[in-house]
Amino acid sequence: MKIATWNVNSIRTRQPHVIDWLTNNTIDVLCLQETKVIDKDFPREPFEELGYHVYIYGQKAYNGVAIFSRQPMTDIIAGFTDVVGEEIAQNFDEQKRVISGVIDDIRVINLYVPNGASVGSEKYEYKLQWFQVLKAYLDNLTKKECHELCICGDFNIALEDKDIYNPKGKSNHIMSSPLEREALQNILNIGLKDAFRKFTTEGEYFSWWDYRSGGFQRNRGWRIDHLYLTDKLYEKAINCTIDIEPRKQERPSDHTPVILEI
């Protein structure tokens, strides 16, 4: 089975790219971020025609997540509130950033982590607080269920310096600051491992390149899209790769897909 994650930066703009990629790759579950569309306007049909079940949680203009699955998923949960309650969820579900479902006794959790703007900004604080809510969400879920977990998506965090094209001067940069890394590590400490790092230990592998200043052409990238797995699933993983082909195309997303094979 292959599970992939891809921040498409608008599903309506990227529809042909996603159709093309799913046609040329055998993907069982695709987690999308930044769909940027309300649910009633989501282009479901083209993906259903490809044989996918479509699960969506979107909003106008910003954010938005979706899961496409060849087999039907069960126990779909959109947002934090149903898991953590209104008191802990506060207003964090106003931004649509989390959807999950179960397939083959794996709960796939699709995340679009806030980007955080710049270190010390209000959005940075929001990003750190969002991780507190995510922690409660995972704690509650793991109390209720005993599925293996695949937590994937756009984390907007490079956990190690080797995940950045040039880490010099980025020790307090957004996506690599100590508090962000600590917040993500705190999540991973419940027992999650980076699928990509099971197979590849060296640097210079990236999943996002800035549109500006020829980021992709100069390979100025960051590895910020991840698939994290609980132990049994991690042991079962047989590959995890980044496909840079979609990033080479005309009018691409600034992210490219990461694919896990189990």
Place this chain on the structure above:
DNA sequence: ATGGCGAATGCAATTCGA
């Protein structure tokens, strides 16, 4: 580098992303 590029909104110019 307070910029570079791209998407959405909505129809010009602004906000947001990372």
